[in-house]
Amino acid sequence: MKDLKTPGRPWTSSPSARALGALVAVLLLGALFNAEGAFFKWGTHRDMLRAVSVFGILACGMTGVIISGGIDLSVGSILALASVTFSLLTIHWHWAAPWAVLACLGVGMACGLCSGALVAKAKMQPFIATLAMMVFARGLAKWVTGGEKISQAVKQSDGTFAYVDLPPLFKWIDSRILYDNISVVTLVFLTCLLLCWVLLNKLRAGRYIYAVGGNEEAARLSGVPVGLIRIVTYGVSGLCCAVAGMCQACQEYQGDPEAGAGYELSAIAMVVIGGTSLNGGKGSIWLTLIGVLTIGYLDKILSINAVGEDKRLMLTGIIVVAAVLLQKSRR
Amino acid sequence: MTTPLLQMKGIGKSFGANRVLQDVHLDLFAGEVHILAGENGAGKSTLINILGGVHQDYEGQILLDGTARQFKSVLEAARHGIAVIHQELSLVNTLSVADNLFLGREVCRWSWLQRTSMLAQARQWLAALDLDIDVTCPVEQYPVGIRQMIEICKALSLQSRIMVMDEPTSALTEPESQRLFGLIDTLKQRGVGIIYITHKMEEIYRIGDRITVLRDGQAIGTARSHLLPQDTLVTWMVGRTIQEQFPNHAPHTGEVCLQARHFTVPDPDRRGACVVDHVNLAVHAGEIVGVAGLQGSGNSALLNGLFGTFGRRVQGDVQINGRPYTAFSPGHSIARGMALVTNDRKTTGLIASMNIIQNVTLASLKAFCEGGFLQPKAERRAAAQQSRALNLKASSLNEDMDCLSGGNQQKVVLAKWLETRPRILLLDDPCRGVDIGAKHEIYELMTRLCTEGVAIVLVSSEMPELLCMSDRILVMHRGQVTLALNRDEATQEKILYAALGKRNNA
Ligand SMILES: Nc1ncnc2c1ncn2[C@@H]1O[C@H](COP(=O)(O)OP(=O)(O)OP(=O)(O)O)[C@@H](O)[C@H]1O
Ligand SMILES: [Mg+2]
Numbered sequence: 039m040k041d042l043k044t045p046g047r048p049w050t051s052s053p054s055a056r057a058l059g060a061l062v063a064v065l066l067l068g069a070l071f072n073a074e075g076a077f078f079k080w081g082t083h084r085d086m087l088r089a090v091s092v093f094g095i096l097a098c099g100m101t102g103v104i105i106s107g108g109i110d111l112s113v114g115s116i117l118a119l120a121s122v123t124f125s126l127l128t129i130h131w132h133w134a135a136p137w138a139v140l141a142c143l144g145v146g147m148a149c150g151l152c153s154g155a156l157v158a159k160a161k162m163q164p165f166i167a168t169l170a171m172m173v174f175a176r177g178l179a180k181w182v183t184g185g186e187k188i189s190q191a192v193k194q195s196d197g198t199f200a201y202v203d204l205p206p207l208f209k210w211i212d213s214r215i216l217y218d219n220i221s222v223v224t225l226v227f228l229t230c231l232l233l234c235w236v237l238l239n240k241l242r243a244g245r246y247i248y249a250v251g252g253n254e255e256a257a258r259l260s261g262v263p264v265g266l267i268r269i270v271t272y273g274v275s276g277l278c279c280a281v282a283g284m285c286q287a288c289q290e291y292q293g294d295p296e297a298g299a300g301y302e303l304s305a306i307a308m309v310v311i312g313g314t315s316l317n318g319g320k321g322s323i324w325l326t327l328i329g330v331l332t333i334g335y336l337d338k339i340l341s342i343n344a345v346g347e348d349k350r351l352m353l354t355g356i357i358v359v360a361a362v363l364l365q366k367s368r369r
Numbered sequence: 370m371t372t373p374l375l376q377m378k379g380i381g382k383s384f385g386a387n388r389v390l391q392d393v394h395l396d397l398f399a400g401e402v403h404i405l406a407g408e409n410g411a412g413k414s415t416l417i418n419i420l421g422g423v424h425q426d427y428e429g430q431i432l433l434d435g436t437a438r439q440f441k442s443v444l445e446a447a448r449h450g451i452a453v454i455h456q457e458l459s460l461v462n463t464l465s466v467a468d469n470l471f472l473g474r475e476v477c478r479w480s481w482l483q484r485t486s487m488l489a490q491a492r493q494w495l496a497a498l499d500l501d502i503d504v505t506c507p508v509e510q511y512p513v514g515i516r517q518m519i520e521i522c523k524a525l526s527l528q529s530r531i532m533v534m535d536e537p538t539s540a541l542t543e544p545e546s547q548r549l550f551g552l553i554d555t556l557k558q559r560g561v562g563i564i565y566i567t568h569k570m571e572e573i574y575r576i577g578d579r580i581t582v583l584r585d586g587q588a589i590g591t592a593r594s595h596l597l598p599q600d601t602l603v604t605w606m607v608g609r610t611i612q613e614q615f616p617n618h619a620p621h622t623g624e625v626c627l628q629a630r631h632f633t634v635p636d637p638d639r640r641g642a643c644v645v646d647h648v649n650l651a652v653h654a655g656e657i658v659g660v661a662g663l664q665g666s667g668n669s670a671l672l673n674g675l676f677g678t679f680g681r682r683v684q685g686d687v688q689i690n691g692r693p694y695t696a697f698s699p700g701h702s703i704a705r706g707m708a709l710v711t712n713d714r715k716t717t718g719l720i721a722s723m724n725i726i727q728n729v730t731l732a733s734l735k736a737f738c739e740g741g742f743l744q745p746k747a748e749r750r751a752a753a754q755q756s757r758a759l760n761l762k763a764s765s766l767n768e769d770m771d772c773l774s775g776g777n778q779q780k781v782v783l784a785k786w787l788e789t790r791p792r793i794l795l796l797d798d799p800c801r802g803v804d805i806g807a808k809h810e811i812y813e814l815m816t817r818l819c820t821e822g823v824a825i826v827l828v829s830s831e832m833p834e835l836l837c838m839s840d841r842i843l844v845m846h847r848g849q850v851t852l853a854l855n856r857d858e859a860t861q862e863k864i865l866y867a868a869l870g871k872r873n874n875a
Binding site for chain 2 (some may be wrong): 240253
């Protein structure tokens with residue numbers, strides 16, 4: 039975090055301070071409209087974290103892609119693909135959990151690497167390449183499942199439904215630990231966050247990701263393997279999608295080929311609200327965490343105050359713009 | 370006395386806690402060229418940015434024709450007749466030359482663009498600088514030197530009363546600079562006041578009427594240029610005397626380090642044409658080979674081709690230390706001990722969004738890793754060492770690139786490549802925008818590297834630099850080597866003659 043600050047400039051103009059400003063504003067909003075004290079209960083915060091975790095995991099992968107100057111529109115579809123694959127393997131085919139998890143990670147990463155190769159080797163625009171992947175993965179998810187949801191109700195050959203037991207992993211991921219104080223999915227999200235932090239801030243590859251996003255030509259002339267780095271960022275994004283997909287399946291007790299529609303926009307919004315630049319080269323995983331929390335709290339505050347869907351959407355739009363303007367004004 | 374065209378009184382400016390200008394006075398009369406000189410980071414660009422309306426939060430007063438003005442934007446400054454050529458090129462690379470010239474003040478009738486009229490005017494302005502280029506081509510197709518000329522044209526076409534030029538010749542070759550000086554003379558006769566920033570001594574005395582020197586944000590003094598001898602000027606600038614600009618350099622020629630035969634770089638835009646055409650080159654360890662030539666003569670392309678910028682599009686056989694080299698990618702070249710300081714720090718040298726440390730270690734990052742994990746302490750140590758050796762002026766090593774002055778950015782680029790500990794150093798205008806004190810250090814550094822057996826190829830837009838530093842000089846014209854000279858035979862005339870493509874019969 040300390041590299042974000044530049045001496046000689048007031049600390050309020052550092053990106054993390056600006057992002058925190060938006061979060062604090064949202065929290066104040068929550069304290070003001072606290073729905074008769076509901077906002078001050080830990081349970082509210084725990085549920086918010088649970089609800090936002092799947093998006094957060096997607097945003098982790100998205101952060102790397104955006105810092106490298108790309109964009110990934112396929113995350114929602116890959117999430118759906120991973121979630122149906124996971125359900126299919128564990129519920130229908132009774133695979134042992136570790137193998138199923140590995141297979142899902144493989145599927146997610148393969149999709150990511152594919153978009154990465156299209157961008158890096160075939161020199162396609164990231165928008166187009168991942169748009170194609172978004173459509174393709176959605177189609178694949180539907181084809182695998184025949185368009186049906188994969189749940190406990192397994193259709194038998196004679197047309198009746200038999201109920202099978204859910205594998206224990208489903209229950210565990212959907213449970214809360216530490217005396218009911220935190221959801222397992224939230225811990226999964228935090229783990230992803232930590233791993234991405236290591237990748238972006240501690241590893242050489244991470245420095246290269248920033249370099250490629252900052253100035254691709256200068257990076258290439260400095261010996262940075264630009265193509266490889268691009269592929270890696272999309273691969274990591276694909277992995278995150280797979281993790282998010284499995285969490286989603288566990289939370290819903292089913293694999294839904296329609297899941298995750300529109301999630302890519304939420305993930306991008308979370309990254310950008312944190313202050314990571316869509317132009318690439320600037321940003322950090324902590325900014326993404328702040329962005330995730332900002333949007334998460336916003337949603338939660340609106341829902342505990344029982345604001346209707348219509349007004350909620352309008353307010354979200356307005357507040358997102360306000361948050362971004364708030365960041366800009368102090369530059 | 371007439372009132373000055375422009376007076377800047379008691380100008381002060383800070384970036385956060387960093388005080389960069391302190392009580393600076395500057396005045397400019399109609400028809401004079403006022404030189405602004407000083408070390409890298411002295412505050413020259415900041416001062417003219419204040420004049421040009423880039424910075425609005427400053428102390429002091431700006432008076433135009435005796436009336437106080439406060440510009441709230443670049444546009445407002447332009448409307449008051451101030452045209453600025455900035456140090457870093459500010460063209461839109463994907464737009465055509467003509468579109469760039471008229472950006473923001475397109476010729477329109479009922480908001481329809483008048484293309485023919487704009488193209489005609491654009492050609493006229495370019496002709497004034499003898500620039501023969503296609504005005505409908507995107508700017509990115511041209512080398513930096515041409516882009517800089519386009520930038521100059523753009524400012525000229527504003528027909529302002531006050532012209533500010535921040536190192537306009539840093540990427541120009543001799544003949545192009547001469548053309549600019551001719552133009553400056555006509556502007557002076559028309560009563561235009563010119564503020565001119567440069568690090569080149571010859572220019573200061575060639576065109577300057579008065580000189581103001583800045584050091585550490587303070588105006589050291591103003592004097593008529595013919596009353597200010599060069600030694601005093603240098604002492605004003607750096608605060609000490611520099612005896613010899615160029616160090617005494619004896620060649621330490623060893624084995625052949627880099628050898629290229631029939632090296633050819635095809636032109637990506639025209640099929641069948643070549644930017645570098647069957648060039649033979651041999652560089653020995655401990656030797657500095659200078660490559661002279663005008664813009665587009667292929668000298669930059671030669672360095673880039675050897676380094677692998679163009680990938681495997683290049684042809685010909687190249688040997689490094691006697692072993693054939695065919696991979697031609699920057700990564701491979703670096704691994705074989707090559708380094709290339711490119712001539713355009715903004716687009717190919719620096720990563721603006723990263724700080725000094727990260728830029729310095731970028732090309733040699735493997736050396737700062739253990740098992741893929743970065744070692745921040747080692748990185749910081751290396752960056753600190755390089756910045757001390759190059760006398761880098763920055764308030765901290767965590768500073769972002771856009772907080773550095775132009776010359777200091779150039780030093781960061783040099784530091785990045787020196788950090789790779791190259792055996793073959795390809796330098797494409799390494800001293801672009803560097804002040805004379807630092808230039809001196811860089812020249813000494815080059816000599817020291819030579820004694821250590823590093824082979825250096827030097828492309829430079831500055832003739833004295835080429836003449837004094839090179840052991841041998843090759844002159845290129847339209848992609849071919851037209852003349853090869855030893856150090857003692859080389860003169861400015863011979864080089865210019867060959868660079869212009871005239872056969873030497875003597
Ligand atoms: N945007 C900025 N933010 C913070 N500091 C800055 C910024 N721009 C310039 N500085 C600092 O102000 C000082 C003066 O910079 P300036 O660009 O005016 O130098 P200069 O005299 O033009 O040098 P050069 O000859 O290298 O171009 C430098 O120390 C630089 O670090
Ligand atoms: Mg400057």
